[in-house]
Amino acid sequence: MRIDPKGLGADDCYKLMTGVIVPRPIAWVTTVSDAGVVNLAPFSHFTFVCPKPPMVALSFGKKGDVYKDTAHNIMRSEEFVVHIAHTGQVEAVHQSAIEYPSDTSETAALGLVTIPSEMVKPPRLADARIALECRLRHCMELGDTKNRLVIGEVILIHADDAVTRDGKIETKLLDPLCRLAGPHYAGLADLITMKPIARTLKT
DSSP states (O other): OOOOGGGSOHHHHHHHHHHHSOSEEOEEEEEEOTTOOEEEEEESSEEEEEETTEEEEEEEOEETTEEOHHHHHHHHHOEEEEEEOBGGGHHHHHHTTSOOOTTSOHHHHTTOOEEOOSSSSSOEETTOSEEEEEEEEEEEEETTTTEEEEEEEEEEEEEOGGGEETTEEOHHHHOBOEEOSTTOEEOOOSOOOOOOOOSSOOO
């Protein structure tokens, strides 16, 4: 099969690319609205883009002609918290993707407990094994759909002691939830461990 993306609409391109680029990590993001409502939403257009200072990037699309609540909240307050969900939280992650009214808190609707963050206003999820407190650093619009690429600096990391060993995150213990195409999710399969390689070839 040969596919020319110029002949596809935005929805068809979205479905194609989310089927190609798998699995994708999920950023489970809390923000706070002008009215003080805690918003929670999952985003699978998410990655790590810089080590020093650590930065993460999220991509926000529009619902019709309007950006989602999370994007509005980040652009106004410049603060957010990214959580890494585990497979036991798949139902809550999936349900938090519902388009609730702006005056409804997803954390309250789903019965999720939050605790105060230390350096930003949005609270963090009490049961999250990883929480990244972030401040907005950059935002740019991309393409015909004007997706917003938001880059946040990670200013504080919360890691559950149960998933760390010698100061490092143990992926198997973290048990991260990942996104596939459509309403499909996955956990980790068997890990493939290779020997470390040298950074440069010796001649």
